[in-house]
Amino acid sequence: xxxxxxxxxxxxxxxxxxxxxxxxxxxxxxxxxxxxxxxxxxxxxxxxxxxxxxxxxxxxxxxxxxxxxxxxxxxxxxxxxxxxxxxxxxxxxxxxxxxxxxxxxxxxxxxxxxxxxxxxxxxxxxxxxxxxxxxxxxxxxxxxxxxxxxxxxxxxxxxxxxxxxxxxxxxxxxxxxxxxxxxxxxxxxxx
Amino acid sequence: xxxxxxxxxxxxxxxxxxxxxxxxxxxxxxxxxxxxxxxxxxxxxxxxxxxxxxxxxxxxxxxxxxxxxxxxxxxxxxxxxxxxxxxxxxxxxxxxxxxxxxxxxxxxxxxxxxxxxxxxxxxxxxxxxxxxxxxxxxxxxxxxxxxxxxxxxxxxxxxxxxxxxxxxxxxxxxxxxxxxxxxxxxxxxxx
Amino acid sequence: xxxxxxxxxxxxxxxxxxxxxxxxxxxxxxxxxxxxxxxxxxxxxxxxxxxxxxxxxxxxxxxxxxxxxxxxxxxxxxxxxxxxxxxxxxxxxxxxxxxxxxxxxxxxxxxxxxxxxxxxxxxxxxxxxxxxxxxxxxxxxxxxxxxxxxxxxxxxxxxxxxxxxxxxxxxxxxxxxxxxxxxxxxxxxxxxxxxxxxxxxxxxxxxxxxxxxxxxxxxxxxxxxxxxxxxxxxxxxxxxxxxxxxxxxxxxxxxxxx
Numbered sequence: 001x002x003x004x005x006x007x008x009x010x011x012x013x014x015x016x017x018x019x020x021x022x023x024x025x026x027x028x029x030x031x032x033x034x035x036x037x038x039x040x041x042x043x044x045x046x047x048x049x050x051x052x053x054x055x056x057x058x059x060x061x062x063x064x065x066x067x068x069x070x071x072x073x074x075x076x077x078x079x080x081x082x083x084x085x086x087x088x089x090x091x092x093x094x095x096x097x098x099x100x101x102x103x104x105x106x107x108x109x110x111x112x113x114x115x116x117x118x119x120x121x122x123x124x125x126x127x128x129x130x131x132x133x134x135x136x137x138x139x140x141x142x143x144x145x146x147x148x149x150x151x152x153x154x155x156x157x158x159x160x161x162x163x164x165x166x167x168x169x170x171x172x173x174x175x176x177x178x179x180x181x182x183x184x185x186x187x188x189x190x191x
Numbered sequence: 192x193x194x195x196x197x198x199x200x201x202x203x204x205x206x207x208x209x210x211x212x213x214x215x216x217x218x219x220x221x222x223x224x225x226x227x228x229x230x231x232x233x234x235x236x237x238x239x240x241x242x243x244x245x246x247x248x249x250x251x252x253x254x255x256x257x258x259x260x261x262x263x264x265x266x267x268x269x270x271x272x273x274x275x276x277x278x279x280x281x282x283x284x285x286x287x288x289x290x291x292x293x294x295x296x297x298x299x300x301x302x303x304x305x306x307x308x309x310x311x312x313x314x315x316x317x318x319x320x321x322x323x324x325x326x327x328x329x330x331x332x333x334x335x336x337x338x339x340x341x342x343x344x345x346x347x348x349x350x351x352x353x354x355x356x357x358x359x360x361x362x363x364x365x366x367x368x369x370x371x372x373x374x375x376x377x378x379x380x381x382x
Numbered sequence: 383x384x385x386x387x388x389x390x391x392x393x394x395x396x397x398x399x400x401x402x403x404x405x406x407x408x409x410x411x412x413x414x415x416x417x418x419x420x421x422x423x424x425x426x427x428x429x430x431x432x433x434x435x436x437x438x439x440x441x442x443x444x445x446x447x448x449x450x451x452x453x454x455x456x457x458x459x460x461x462x463x464x465x466x467x468x469x470x471x472x473x474x475x476x477x478x479x480x481x482x483x484x485x486x487x488x489x490x491x492x493x494x495x496x497x498x499x500x501x502x503x504x505x506x507x508x509x510x511x512x513x514x515x516x517x518x519x520x521x522x523x524x525x526x527x528x529x530x531x532x533x534x535x536x537x538x539x540x541x542x543x544x545x546x547x548x549x550x551x552x553x554x555x556x557x558x559x560x561x562x563x564x565x566x567x568x569x570x571x572x573x574x575x576x577x578x579x580x581x582x583x584x585x586x587x588x589x590x591x592x593x594x595x596x597x598x599x600x601x602x603x604x605x606x607x608x609x610x611x612x613x614x615x616x617x618x619x620x621x622x623x624x625x626x627x628x629x630x631x632x633x634x635x636x637x638x639x640x
Contacts, residue, residue, distance in 0.1 A: 006242060006243035007244070010257045010261035011261075013255065014242045014268075016518070017270070027265075027268035051200055052196070057244055061418035065518075071201070073198045073201065074516055075516070077202055078206070086505075092499050095499075098501075102266065112498070153509065153513045155508055155511060156508070162501075169493070169497055172492055179485070182488055186482050186508045206514055207521075283544045284546070288400075302548060306503070309592075345536050346536075354539055373549060376548060376549065380552065
């Protein structure tokens with residue numbers, strides 16, 4: 001491999017987190033284009049099934065991971081367990097934070113229609129949600145957002161890569177059914 | 192590369208310390224000869240100047256290291272690394288380890304009242320907490336403690352210099368008293 | 383209250399609750415409306431609880447997660463129903479809306495909520511595909527650290543402060559309000575019985591105290607009167623005032639005749 005690709009390989013190996021292009025440029029003292037070329041060489045070298053490790057674009061940068069088909073051995077050896085499953089309530093809360101961040105606890109509860117205190121602190125404890133300062137509103141409530149661990153565990157380069165929220169809207173027919181139902185109730189209430 | 196070589200590559204990539212032949216055999220479920228063959232393949236692949244990382248034989252084991260001629264870039268990168276901010280959860284976990292070391296993951300979780308897996312591995316990743324052998328209790332759980340990097344970051348000569356906790360000075364005997372007190376409080380909080 | 387007080391309740395509705403599926407009142411509401419075509423006012427909470435307890439007894443093992451989800455769910459149901467029983471004050475914001483507007487407002491919230499619920503489902507798929515990946519997390523070897531963090535970059539005091547809260551004994555939970563409640567429920571029952579005996583009927587608004595907690599006690603007392611067959615509760619419209627009317631007991635002659 002050419003020299004810069006080797007130097008990048010060493011950097012990626014040693015860094016405990018994904019590296020951004022500016023970080024790689026600064027460390028190697030070279031241009032964006034040079035880094036891109038070297039990365040392309042590495043991507044060929046570490047293409048599927050060639051090595052036991054692979055390159056991934058995740059959490060804002062590039063990083064090495066264990067190849068998927070080798071991870072069973074590695075888990076057996078290190079005893080590392082898969083992270084605990086997330087309940088539907090936690091996933092729903094995580095979706096609210098991921099899409100609306102920075103978001104307060106009250107806003108999260110408002111969207112979900114249920115107190116979200118436990119869900120948020122549980123997500124925070126798992127490192128999936130983090131405190132990102134305080135809102136400049138009365139009471140200065142804590143603002144929550146997602147961080148690098150969220151992106152890594154969900155295989156995302158950035159939160160911009162999440163599908164648009166509109167994709168998850170209810171079908172028009174379902175909305176109509178709910179509206180009809182609610183209006184019928186309203187009618188009865190008036191009676 | 193052939194399958195076993197890839198699996199070994201993944202193991203060596205993830206392991207924080209050199210791996211011995213028996214460890215590799217156990218992890219991959221194969222014979223000494225098979226491991227030797229696979230290692231030979233890896234040695235060819237990672238022969239001098241082919242990659243930015245190299246295989247090295249050290250004290251009874253094999254490990255990946257940064258290739259010598261790539262280390263300058265790495266230093267430029269790591270030298271710029273600042274200790275990132277510790278979140279309250281990380282600081283609390285670090286405090287538990289610092290004051291109670293050596294301490295197991297289960298004990299840490301017990302004292303804090305929440306699972307501390309992510310926090311401990313995150314601290315380990317930052318080099319603030321390190322594994323210090325295994326406890327002689329069933330399951331031989333890993334014991335965690337703080338190392339030189341921790342002392343330096345907090346400007347301490349030794350852990351004896353940690354600020355005393357209320358009435359406790361930090362003599363060995365009193366660590367047990369702190370531990371007992373923390374566990375009792377955790378118990379009461381749960382009740 | 384549409385029918386006679388909800389405590390009497392409409393005929394039982396066959397309601398199969400898959401507890402793992404519901405995450406909160408909105409979720410429940412959407413599902414109830416979309417799938418079961420039933421009305422929240424017709425759901426008998428006591429029946430759901432009884433069924434669940436039976437199911438628990440049958441299965442033999444106690445799943446803390448599922449059970450706590452169930453409690454959340456039942457609490458959500460009760461909250462929805464109690465909003466219908468209590469007066470408008472609970473949802474001050476909706477007070478001035480006419481029912482159509484309120485329905486539209488609720489629809490908006492349900493539609494918005496559903497987006498996030500579905501997005502959570504999509505996240506689950508990503509999680510299944512990606513969460514098992516193994517990233518290397520090995521500290522940089524000291525030899526490669528040219529300039530490590532400045533010595534004493536963080537104050538050691540921070541460690542002490544982080545541990546101190548765990549060393550403090552947690553306060554004993556204050557249970558005094560529980561005792562208060564028990565006493566005042568008895569008192570409140572006595573008071574309502576007196577009014578009922580004198581006047582024959584009264585409205586909730588006329589007798590309820592201002593304090594929220596005390597109002598709740600008054601409401602409990604009403605339910606008590608109702609379930610004991612001492613009074614009938616009526617409500618002209620949801621969120622409207624409750625009219626309480628004394629029930630005349632059958633003449634004692636009937637009893638001695640048996």
